Amino acid sequence: MENQRQGVALDRISPGRSMGAHDLGHASRLAMLTALALVLAPSAVLVLAGMGFALRLPVAGWYGVVGGAGSALALLVACRSSRGDLWAALAALLLATSIAFASLVLAGRWYDTSYDGLAYHDTGVVDIARGWNPWRSPTPPTPGPLAYQREHFPKGPWVIEAVLMRLAGRLEPAKALNLWLAAAAGLAAFVALRVVGLRRALAGPIAACLALNPVATCQSLSFCVDGQVASAFTALLAFGLLALTLGGGLAWAGAAASTQLLANAKLTGGPYALILWIALVLAALLRRDGRRTRIAGAVGAAACALALFTGYNPYVTNTLRAGHPLYPAAGPYAIDFVAHSRPPGFGEMNRFERLGRSLFSASSTGVPDGLPRLKLPFTVVGDEATKFHDPEVKVSGFGPFFGGALLLSVVAFLLARGQQGTLAAGLCGAALLGTVLLTAEGWWARIAPQLWLVPFVLALPALVSPGRRRSRAVGMGVLLALLADVAVVGANYVNRNRQKQARIRQELADLRRSVDPVPVYFGIQPAVGERLTQGGVRWREVQDPAGCAAPMAGTWFTRVCRGAPPSSP
Numbered sequence: 001m002e003n004q005r006q007g008v009a010l011d012r013i014s015p016g017r018s019m020g021a022h023d024l025g026h027a028s029r030l031a032m033l034t035a036l037a038l039v040l041a042p043s044a045v046l047v048l049a050g051m052g053f054a055l056r057l058p059v060a061g062w063y064g065v066v067g068g069a070g071s072a073l074a075l076l077v078a079c080r081s082s083r084g085d086l087w088a089a090l091a092a093l094l095l096a097t098s099i100a101f102a103s104l105v106l107a108g109r110w111y112d113t114s115y116d117g118l119a120y121h122d123t124g125v126v127d128i129a130r131g132w133n134p135w136r137s138p139t140p141p142t143p144g145p146l147a148y149q150r151e152h153f154p155k156g157p158w159v160i161e162a163v164l165m166r167l168a169g170r171l172e173p174a175k176a177l178n179l180w181l182a183a184a185a186g187l188a189a190f191v192a193l194r195v196v197g198l199r200r201a202l203a204g205p206i207a208a209c210l211a212l213n214p215v216a217t218c219q220s221l222s223f224c225v226d227g228q229v230a231s232a233f234t235a236l237l238a239f240g241l242l243a244l245t246l247g248g249g250l251a252w253a254g255a256a257a258s259t260q261l262l263a264n265a266k267l268t269g270g271p272y273a274l275i276l277w278i279a280l281v282l283a284a285l286l287r288r289d290g291r292r293t294r295i296a297g298a299v300g301a302a303a304c305a306l307a308l309f310t311g312y313n314p315y316v317t318n319t320l321r322a323g324h325p326l327y328p329a330a331g332p333y334a335i336d337f338v339a340h341s342r343p344p345g346f347g348e349m350n351r352f353e354r355l356g357r358s359l360f361s362a363s364s365t366g367v368p369d370g371l372p373r374l375k376l377p378f379t380v381v382g383d384e385a386t387k388f389h390d391p392e393v394k395v396s397g398f399g400p401f402f403g404g405a406l407l408l409s410v411v412a413f414l415l416a417r418g419q420q421g422t423l424a425a426g427l428c429g430a431a432l433l434g435t436v437l438l439t440a441e442g443w444w445a446r447i448a449p450q451l452w453l454v455p456f457v458l459a460l461p462a463l464v465s466p467g468r469r470r471s472r473a474v475g476m477g478v479l480l481a482l483l484a485d486v487a488v489v490g491a492n493y494v495n496r497n498r499q500k501q502a503r504i505r506q507e508l509a510d511l512r513r514s515v516d517p518v519p520v521y522f523g524i525q526p527a528v529g530e531r532l533t534q535g536g537v538r539w540r541e542v543q544d545p546a547g548c549a550a551p552m553a554g555t556w557f558t559r560v561c562r563g564a565p566p567s568s569p
Helices: 003-008 026-054 064-077 081-110 115-129 148-152 157-169 172-195 199-210 214-216 226-246 249-263 269-285 291-308 312-322 351-359 402-415 422-436 449-464 469-512 528-534
Strands: 518-521 537-539
Touching: 026 064, 026 081, 026 157, 026 172, 026 226, 026 249, 026 291, 026 312, 064 081, 064 157, 064 249, 081 157, 081 172, 115 148, 115 157, 115 528, 148 312, 157 172, 157 249, 172 199, 172 214, 172 226, 172 249, 199 226, 199 449, 199 469, 199 528, 214 226, 214 449, 214 469, 226 249, 226 269, 226 291, 249 269, 249 291, 269 291, 269 422, 291 312, 351 402, 402 422, 402 449, 402 469, 422 449, 449 469, 449 528, 469 528, 528 537
Parallel strands: 518 537
Antiparallel strands: none
């Protein structure tokens, strides 16, 4: 009954009519409220931190308590109109709290081994947790060759993670934010898929695939932020769809909160959020829904203004200091900091050629000498299926079967033409592709993780409409290919990184046996000192790597130096 009710919901909703959480089935209502709780709390923390920075106050652990409690109270007040909604809100808060604590435990047991995470992300987290106010002093207190990235990049994830670090008393649990946002994206996507008419047996696996975007999976237990962009983008799109179809303040609140998280995660996040809000306003206009057009415009403007406030550093400070809010990615003093990661053969290609070559080549973590190796769709070349232990897969970063799935989704879309929702899916897919091509580096999955959504959107009309067996069969083929991608990426990530974690723990255990402080050279990874301290290792920093051992397990540059451990009890 729930599927039938929601499957026709879009036909019954007249322009301007507002529905709400109570119009959803039990599972969808619980999923929506849980997703909302998971995005409201970190968004509230960002607002509190922004107010604190403006008042010259450092971040504090109680921001997390107040942000979480305030979001919970707001959710309960919004659902007070009926006993059913109130019980659903209580259940959602219990589920969201369980997800939050489980994520903190898992993240705390898993050391970050990513290059970018160790090089500057976790240093940004530690600096803010120790009192750095990036509004009042844009230059970070910890010097180093990558300090300009901590100075000019968005700091939303670092601020939230610094609060979590203050709460937990340790650095590693702060990575839980990645898992929260992935869960929120999957739950919000599940509700959106149910509302457009997809039955639960398909909505569940597709929502799981969307949450397990390969970029989000490969960065889920690191301090890298591209996975957060993927999750916040998905959540904003899902909440936006729910706001346009169901209406009601809850969906709009979810979209606004997701905007804060997306715009403050990465320099590309701000433009992505702005484009999505423009698309939502245009979608309301195409529906000739004047009331929702005005609401979308007002909420979008307010959300973007609030994102500009919480993102004062870098968007305002970059404009004042470097002439462009997106510096160093754009503006008169732009720096091509992707050049060293770009395959040399891409130098003469335009953005369309780069994207096409990456999509239909073998997956690779390194930079090929020339052009990436092309392959046939749905084939696995060499050891490409083993590359996804790395959070920065450069070529074909969505998995070995994604290029074929994308082609197959176009076939499914064409076979479903004329069916209800085909035009909307086509426009949505085109808009998503437009955001990918907004940057010349959209070929790299971590720069444009929202490309993962395109085959799902294009195949959706074929999966929703039961009348055309051929198109539905092709749509199922798309889903199976993407499920296979998720399985390959997830298995590779977990298996390879479990081995790394075992080596890290063994090395920390060996270093703990040292009676004297262990001399350590950190290089560009000063925050590794937090790992050593929290692992019970006494250490002292040295500035010269001469005579030092090979890099420590799970790091790129940090080295234990001569004479360590000097003695044992």
